[in-house]
Amino acid sequence: MKLKTIILITSLSLLLTFLFLIKYIDSLEYHASDIIKVNDIQKRIEEDMSKNSISYKSLEKKYSCRFILKSESEYRNELSHAIQKGNVVLDYEKGNQLIGKIIIPANSDSFVQLKQNLKIIIGGMILFVLIIIYIITSYLYVRMLRPFRKLRNFAMNISQGNLDIPLKMEKENYFGAFTESFDRMREELKKSRKAEFEANKSKKELVASLSHDIKTPVATIKALCEILEIKLKEEDALTKIGTINQKAEVIEKLINNLFHATLEELEALKIEPKEELSTIIKPMFMDINHYGKIYFKNEVPGCLIYCDRLRMNQVIDNIINNSYKYAGTDIDVSFEEIEDAIVIKVEDYGNRAVEEEIPLVFHKYYRGKNVDGSSGAGLGLYLAKQFIEGMGGSIECYVENGFVVILHVKKV
């Protein structure tokens, strides 16, 4: 990442500097001589000469210098060679006469030594600087960048809606205090989001259950209107009853729309099966027996079942209302107990159900070919299936004399 490149560039440039310095040091040449030392040597040579007992050779050895005399044939050559090498060339005089030259070589050995030492020192320093940089950067990485990366991942998670992943940070961290408040922020966010969700859901559920509750009395009003229409003879009253009936129908339609719209949004409807006595089932049928067309062939076998009252009510409502709408005949209801369930058989005698359509009736929005303008959204049996399966039961249907629905309600 970025830190890596920084470290790489720094290390590389330091290494390059090092190489450059080494090169530079290597290219350096030493041309100066120690004047004091040279003067000293000259003086001593002159003193030794004045004793007159020493040969040139021994002097050359003693002071590691060289004598070239004017009389030598190579004189000029050697002289220029020595100057080229940067050696110190002194006059060698006797009396006031120039006899030759003394060549004192520049002290290049110690200079080489010096250069070597310099290289080591520079190398060591650069290494030291590199190590320091590495340590500092790794410290920064551990203490600052890594927490930042954690923070970034955390923020990413939150933005994606994962509010369950906590932000863990060490207390001694520089950001310890921040991270804690970040984490608290997450918790608050989670709480408020959950609360919002719950509120929304309960609102919708309220609408759903309310509209169901309104449906029943409206159906009663409609049924009574139909009876009155038959019984009443006066023209005036009849038209009024007709209006009432029409309006009740409008209300019913509106409620249906409302109900299904909320159901749509709710999608996953809450089904909470509880242990209930099987005796609650029969009253559910009785409640919607507006036309007195429901006949019970036998009693409900007494036992405990898993059932969500509201949902069970809706299942039965949907089945019976379908029958009212599409068959309009008598409805026979019978009960049977099997090992792990109660079987409810709801049977009508309308011959309008079509066998080929049976596999489709539990599909969402599917409406049979026999709808003929009757109101509905194609959700009734779809919902019934969702509900009854949510309670651990099952639903199936087939065509016999009419349409037959078999419900299995699970026993405790």
Next chain:
Amino acid sequence: MESILEVKNLCKSYSNGSVLQHVLKNMNIQIYKGDFTVIMGSSGSGKSTLLYALSGMDKPTVGSIYFKDEEISGYNNDRLAIFRRKHCGFVFQQMYLNDTMNVLDNILMGGLLVSKDRKQITSKAKELLQSVGLDETSYDKFPSQLSGGEAQRVAIVRAIINSPEIVFADEPTGALNSTNAVNVLEVLTKINREGQSIVMVTHDIKTARRANRILYLKDGVIIDECNLGQYEKGDEERHKKLRRFLEEMGW
């Protein structure tokens, strides 16, 4: 084995404010003739409720109870009372002896509800008292003069004076010290040996050991049963098996 009591889909629910609380849930049991059946389970699991429903002291919410071939679950209170009087004997933790009557009268009171032959009942009562280890000196005593164990033995005699087909006992040793408890249990074991069917509720393992069939109740459902019939009384294996069973049940 011949079944004496059979229960189908028995449920008992009590309303607790607006909420129905289901104490017994879809219970299916058979109680066999001549068995010493014990019902065990933690507190609140529905032991006593089951016993009361079985014995016709309480009516089930739904479900049916058959005594032999007679369905008693549909009976009204009067018919249930007659049924209980004729066929059932009861022993409770509190003995419910009448404090103003002596031992013999306490027993005769139960006996004369069914039979009119006072002489025969009296001699039977004396015989039974003898058999539970109470001699003539106790006949004229009042309940307050009896020890707990003696009082409970009198209660047992009262329970079996009409030769009921089945005796229901609800924690009969619950209020007794261990010596008295053993005496009472000996009596129950003895009458069971003589062919008396007994259904007893207890949460005491020593008491349960007397049974040859143990039903374990949890949250209103019989979760398992254990048969000790094949072991002799006092057999170490019997105790071990029961202990293992109860451990499995989470006793």
